[in-house]
Amino acid sequence: MAQSQGGQAVNLNDSQRKLILEKVKNVWKGKRDCPICIESTVWWIGNLVEVKEYNEGNRCPGAAITPLLQVQCDKCGHVVLFNAISLGVVDPETGKVKEAKP
Numbered sequence: 057m058a059q060s061q062g063g064q065a066v067n068l069n070d071s072q073r074k075l076i077l078e079k080v081k082n083v084w085k086g087k088r089d090c091p092i093c094i095e096s097t098v099w100w101i102g103n104l105v106e107v108k109e110y111n112e113g114n115r116c117p118g119a120a121i122t123p124l125l126q127v128q129c130d131k132c133g134h135v136v137l138f139n140a141i142s143l144g145v146v147d148p149e150t151g152k153v154k155e156a157k158p
Contacts, residue, residue, distance in 0.1 A: 102126030
């Protein structure tokens with residue numbers, strides 16, 4: 057597993073991918089045409105990534121980290137980001153990725 061600063065990269069399992077797909081479908085109710093290439097309606101669930109708040113002149117130690125879910129267009133690679141906590145796939149207290157309910 058890849059090591060990242062402050063923890064380990066997350067390799068999503070099938071249960072987590074199932075939950076993510078359900079959550080994305082639940083919130084993305086409009087058309088799913090890519091706004092960039094206009095040719096694709098096929099999107100891939102990517103990895104969870106971290107984006108730190110930018111502090112000018114600082115390397116951002118201690119900055120808040122927001123876990124984001126990448127959803128990528130199959131045709132052109134355009135990426136849509138969802139806040140993984142708001143989406144309900146990352147527990148805000150523990151920071152752990154949730155599992156789908158059986």
